[in-house]
Amino acid sequence: MHLKEADLKDFLRKYSVAMILLIMIIALSLFSWRFLRPSNLINISLQTSIVAIVAIGMTFTILTGGIDLSVGSVVALSGALASGFIVRNGFPLYSAITLALLIGVGIGMLNGLLIVKGNIPPFVATLAVMAIARGLTLVYTQGRPISGMGDDFVYWGSGKIGLLPVPVLILIIVLILSYIVLRHTQFGLYVYAIGGNEETARLAGINNDRSKISVYMISSFTASLAGILLTARLWSAQPNAGVGLELEAIAATVLGGTSLMGGYGGTGGTVAGAFIMGVLANGLNLLEISAYSQRVIKGVIFILAVMFDIYTKKEKKKG
């Protein structure tokens, strides 16, 4: 009896995300005939791709038992910088993008150093960096959007290869890379080990500091990448882009089954979690529920997802 119950919980934990997503898709296709149209499905994946890419990086930090609240600001900063380099400084497209990505990674390194060398709890350190990066964005843009980057930049957000929008294609590449890094490299092993038990990992001879700094650099890298794609999709860099994005990325990660205590989860679940939220937002739009109420619903779902995470984790400990 007890064994069966434990099996059920384990099954729930592993496949709940996929099942919830499937149930939602079936329910929504019954409610609205527009939902299953290919154009709508492509639209959902395009809208979800930005959050999903950010959430993949977020998953790395959460796997080590940390958090990165600065991602939303990094999204805005890298988008503004890449656009500014092209429009104001006349940099070639790829130099501008590379430089913006590098600065983004630098901010991740600052996060990592504050946390590891300064011994500051992750959520405070990244909260301070969140303010700094947002402030730098406002200073750089003077509070105004930057536009006029040209068609080859816009292609990265609005172009298509076959049926697939470019951001969706990049999401797929990032997902595959993150899977390889987490499951087939020594670094990936370290990430899980640190999240499982930091002290044990240290005693086992793992260089915790370097691995922890690396996860924050990865998180900032994916946020910068998402920022550039978002800017390319909107045709302009908005100084307030990405506000509140950290919440959506954390929610996607937790919905996807990665434990906030670290050491358990993966990026595949995270992307599924992001799609649950994307499908939900799309469904609420199709059902004509106001944007204001959607915020309330997002908050409730966020708390429910965390409660579910804690509930299944508790059962696991008991078993």
Add this chain to the structure above:
Amino acid sequence: MKKNTADYSERFGLVIAFLIMIFALSLLSDRFLTFQNILNVLRQSSINGIIAVGMTMVILTAGIDLSVGSILGLTAVITADLLHSGIPVVFAIFLGLLLGSSIGLVNGLLITKIKIPPFIATLGMMTLTRGLAFTFTQGKPITGLNEGFRFIGTGMAGPFPFPVIIAAIVFVAGYIFLKKSRHGENIYALGNNETAAEFSGIPVKRYVTLVYAVSGFLSALAGMILVGRLDSAQPIIGQGYEFDAIAAVVVGGTSFTGGDGSIWGTLIGVLIIAVINNGLNLLDVSSFYEQVVKGVVIAVALLLHRYAKKKN
């Protein structure tokens, strides 16, 4: 408890840093040390100060409350709406404060009963209550409030603005509660070591729930002062206030690991943040730099306090 020389030198250092800032600003701008400007700084800091007292208690339990700005927003629009419905001012204020405390209570229960980490629980509550504020008002501000109510934000008591008096009362009450009562002692004890506190019979969960309720109550109170002053309750009001409150507590030397810190440190932290804002304004620095400066101040303060502790 840790009351040694290093602790005193740390707090002393904070006061000195504050005095140097005042001295430097008075040299840079002749408008700084005027009576009018000082009152202005105090009035501006009263709202952050009231929220920061609650935040101090929360952080002393090794928690955090990210929902203060949204609680402020929701209680502000609902109180304003109640005032429009014509019920007595005192009753509207009472209901607003009750609502703020209740949201804080829910935060506390999510954290103690369901064991959600504080920053996640309050992050969810932050989105939820902000969404409620927008849904309730449909995004429109509520203006034209009762004169009697507006006294909370605009009134004067002798030479002092009423908000400053309220903030002073909140600080003194916070001090008495934390340092002169058994409850305060228990909060420090559970912040230092939760397990040990539990074993010695302290009702840890009840205290943790209590501090979030207090934080919600004070956020609602701060919201009323703000709305009274602006004569307008917008659903976006209070956004980002959690950041200033956390900054004040951190600069004031309260440790994020809990059990170590004080209300007076927070008071100096609040004043330092207010003087920085005021100084940037007087020196005509673009408001875009404000966030950069605040972020850097938080990071530097954290590192300095960490360094002082290590040396000890």
